[in-house]
Amino acid sequence: MRFRSIYILFVLLCLSCSDKYLDVFPEDKITSANFPENENDIKFALNGVYSLLKETSIYNQGLFGFGVLDGATPNAFNWGNTAIAKIGNGQLSSSDAEIVTFRWTRCYAIIFRANYVLQILDEVDLAQEKRKIYEGEAHFLRGLAYSLLADSYGGVPIIKSAISTDEAKNLVRASLAETWDQAIADYDVAIANLATDAPEEGRANKGAALALKMRAYLYQNKFDKVLEVAEQIEALGKYSLFSSYEGLFKEENENNAEVIFDVQYIRGENSQGSFHDQYCGTGTGSFTRGTRYVPTDDLVATYETIDGSPVDPENPYENRDPRLAFTVVLPGSFILGYQFPNYIYPGGAYNHPGNQLKHLSCRKYREADFDKLPPSGQSAINDIVVRYADVLLAKAEALIELNQDIPEAIALINRIRTEREDVKISELSMGLSQTEAREKLRHERRVEFALEGLYWSDIKRWDLGNEIYPLEIKDHQGGVIETRFPNGYLEYYDLLPIPASEISLNPGLAQNPNW
Numbered sequence: 001m002r003f004r005s006i007y008i009l010f011v012l013l014c015l016s017c018s019d020k021y022l023d024v025f026p027e028d029k030i031t032s033a034n035f036p037e038n039e040n041d042i043k044f045a046l047n048g049v050y051s052l053l054k055e056t057s058i059y060n061q062g063l064f065g066f067g068v069l070d071g072a073t074p075n076a077f078n079w080g081n082t083a084i085a086k087i088g089n090g091q092l093s094s095s096d097a098e099i100v101t102f103r104w105t106r107c108y109a110i111i112f113r114a115n116y117v118l119q120i121l122d123e124v125d126l127a128q129e130k131r132k133i134y135e136g137e138a139h140f141l142r143g144l145a146y147s148l149l150a151d152s153y154g155g156v157p158i159i160k161s162a163i164s165t166d167e168a169k170n171l172v173r174a175s176l177a178e179t180w181d182q183a184i185a186d187y188d189v190a191i192a193n194l195a196t197d198a199p200e201e202g203r204a205n206k207g208a209a210l211a212l213k214m215r216a217y218l219y220q221n222k223f224d225k226v227l228e229v230a231e232q233i234e235a236l237g238k239y240s241l242f243s244s245y246e247g248l249f250k251e252e253n254e255n256n257a258e259v260i261f262d263v264q265y266i267r268g269e270n271s272q273g274s275f276h277d278q279y280c281g282t283g284t285g286s287f288t289r290g291t292r293y294v295p296t297d298d299l300v301a302t303y304e305t306i307d308g309s310p311v312d313p314e315n316p317y318e319n320r321d322p323r324l325a326f327t328v329v330l331p332g333s334f335i336l337g338y339q340f341p342n343y344i345y346p347g348g349a350y351n352h353p354g355n356q357l358k359h360l361s362c363r364k365y366r367e368a369d370f371d372k373l374p375p376s377g378q379s380a381i382n383d384i385v386v387r388y389a390d391v392l393l394a395k396a397e398a399l400i401e402l403n404q405d406i407p408e409a410i411a412l413i414n415r416i417r418t419e420r421e422d423v424k425i426s427e428l429s430m431g432l433s434q435t436e437a438r439e440k441l442r443h444e445r446r447v448e449f450a451l452e453g454l455y456w457s458d459i460k461r462w463d464l465g466n467e468i469y470p471l472e473i474k475d476h477q478g479g480v481i482e483t484r485f486p487n488g489y490l491e492y493y494d495l496l497p498i499p500a501s502e503i504s505l506n507p508g509l510a511q512n513p514n515w
Contacts, residue, residue, distance in 0.1 A: 050202070070453050139187070208386070212261070249364050295450075392416060400441055
């Protein structure tokens with residue numbers, strides 16, 4: 001199902017009445033008097049909640065997901081004086097806009113719209129089964145918003161019904177635990193109400209609610225709960241690894257058995273497409289096209305060789321984990337021309353002229369026909385929010401952290417390393433210790449989900465900041481572009497600041513420490 005943004009303005013117009021006249025409402029406008037009238041109106045309002053998933057700082061703006069947050073990690077370089085760049089190098093402030101403000105306001109827009117859908121369900125005569133589905137989807141979307149807020153800001157105000165402007169100005173923050181509990185409660189309603197199969201592509205189903213509930217527990221280190229929910233996902237018998245890692249991110253393979261929930265796009269105007277291609281696609285040398293966010297040498301160095309042997313310094317890209325070449329456009333790659341002849345690296349990446357990192361660019365989610373790129377903002381490739389590989393690796397991590405069954409955890413990781421037709425790398429030993437297995441699991445998550453927007457959250461929950469920073473980002477000639485956190489990681493960067501603009505409207509919103 002493809003969704004369009006909606007903006008509903010309710011205007012109640014009442015004419016003066018007497019014994020001879022009835023109140024008259026305009027029939028050509030949406031008002032509180034004529035909306036909702038039927039199931040189509042409920043669906044219309046629900047589509048308005050889904051449409052917000054496509055906003056910048058939620059799931060739009062490129063393959064890095066979650067507001068391009070991989071650009072704030074060692075995985076990627078985000079050139080320019082943007083908020084993402086500042087998160088990554090320790091220069092952010094609470095007055096910065098972009099993701100700091102947008103994630104907050106757009107998550108609350110999801111919450112407000114979801115609350116409205118729940119409010120109007122009783123105003124339309126719906127069959128009980130259909131009512132349950134709409135209710136489940138509204139709770140799913142509200143839970144998703146609270147999950148993003150909790151992971152990004154910590155505890156936030158919890159709103160479960162319509163409120164007035166004055167009430168909004170006097171909200172206080174709930175605790176982090178209470179915010180996560182609200183997300184879990186919303187997912188539970190969705191799980192109870194939704195079927196295994198969604199009514200239409202792009203809408204939530206039981207598996208999607210279970211998978212995001214599993215992630216919510218993972219981000220809280222509640223590993224016993226992760227195992228419980230992972231088993232419930234497996235019991236659905238619906239999901240499996242897609243046969244091709246490369247093909248997983250191509251338009252022709254969308255909605256395959258690995259995808260548990262994604263944000264749907266189509267090529268076209270009016271925000272129907274995404275900005276994957278504009279911000280993260282292979283560049284063309286244009287000021288408006290591609291490679292605002294590019295992979296780093298630090299990410300490239302993470303990939304193993306296929307057989308576990310040392311990397312050959314004379315041929316550093318040979319014999320490497322195939323996921324490297326499926327994720328990063330490397331020197332030596334053949335690229336179809338676009339306003340330029342076909343070329344072979346190192347002839348030039350044609351990255352955005354403002355990007356100092358010239359030798360690497362993104363392949364994952366890239367449009368298949370580079371010679372026929374879509375207009376800016378019209379990429380049709382869906383953004384995968386959660387997939388079956390996430391379930392396998394979350395289950396493996398839980399087993400490792402609980403020290404419950406290390407061999408089973410290793411077997412799950414080995415499925416990721418060997419089960420696809422185009423990814424066959426050496427299996428991990430079954431005799432690893434808990435510490436060794438943990439190290440391998442964290443490596444596998446970084447590689448498997450590289451540039452998909454999960455590493456920022458992983459770094460925080462694994463408390464890795466002081467291990468990976470300071471970090472030098474280098475250009476194609478080995479020169480240092482920037483040093484991230486040159487004096488060491490700042491722990492308070494584990495949370496974004498509450499936007500200064502929100503605190504100015506409501507001084508009762510306590511700021512996160514040190515911001």
